[in-house]
Amino acid sequence: MLSCSRFLTHLSLASCGIGKEIMLALGEGLFKNTKLQVLNLRGNRVKMNGIKEFVRTCFQNGKLALKQIDFSQNQLCDQGGYLLCKGLKFISGLETLNFRGNTLSEESGDIVSLLVKENRSLLKVNLEMNLIKP
Amino acid sequence: MNLSDNQLVDKHIEELSNAFKQDKKLTLTSLNLATNKFKPSGIATLMCALSNNSTVPINRLILNNNDFEVSKKTGSSGYY
Numbered sequence: 001m002l003s004c005s006r007f008l009t010h011l012s013l014a015s016c017g018i019g020k021e022i023m024l025a026l027g028e029g030l031f032k033n034t035k036l037q038v039l040n041l042r043g044n045r046v047k048m049n050g051i052k053e054f055v056r057t058c059f060q061n062g063k064l065a066l067k068q069i070d071f072s073q074n075q076l077c078d079q080g081g082y083l084l085c086k087g088l089k090f091i092s093g094l095e096t097l098n099f100r101g102n103t104l105s106e107e108s109g110d111i112v113s114l115l116v117k118e119n120r121s122l123l124k125v126n127l128e129m130n131l132i133k134p
Numbered sequence: 135m136n137l138s139d140n141q142l143v144d145k146h147i148e149e150l151s152n153a154f155k156q157d158k159k160l161t162l163t164s165l166n167l168a169t170n171k172f173k174p175s176g177i178a179t180l181m182c183a184l185s186n187n188s189t190v191p192i193n194r195l196i197l198n199n200n201d202f203e204v205s206k207k208t209g210s211s212g213y214y
Contacts (some may be wrong), residue, residue, distance in 0.1 A: 017203040
């Protein structure tokens with residue numbers, strides 16, 4: 001349904017118990033979406049196994065209009081963060097990214113740094129309350 | 135329209151979706167349904183109504199604090 005939504009620019013799904021199944025459906029829904037700018041998934045149960053379709057969409061939908069993505073307070077580990085960042089670099093207009101309160105560590109920190117270098121539209125990245133050490 | 139923090143269930147969202155289909159003069163641009171008791175199937179009904187309707191220009195949809203945990207029996211996430 002997201003694929004043919006004409007008006008929706010802001011979708012907030014915080015604290016809805018979203019796991020692998022809904023993330024799969026969201027990824028599929030965004031595959032042809034060109035309108036959605038803000039996606040809030042704060043406080044769900046998103047793990048690495050739930051983001052593969054979303055990442056595939058980032059790779060393949062060159063017209064994805066997302067500007068703000070909030071994955072804070074989920075269950076993303078290092079591998080999930082790595083995979084997400086690999087996809088997010090293809091969203092050309094992405095401005096704000098929130099990974100607060102996951103379990104990302106050094107490897108994710110490195111890939112986020114690379115993402116900031118490669119995606120020049122990014123203005124704000126929140127990595128508070130993860131496991132990244134200096 | 136803000137209907138957050140109520141006890142609405144899927145039956146109510148179906149009525150709302152029907153209203154969107156029937157009333158062509160609605161000019162709602164924001165719909166807040168946070169903290170209710172909707173399930174994935176109800177949300178799917180709403181999304182379907184909004185997607186197939188070019189006369190209700192909702193651009194901001196807030197569904198925080200509902201229960202989207204997918205039942206393995208229904209597998210209703212596929213509607214999105």
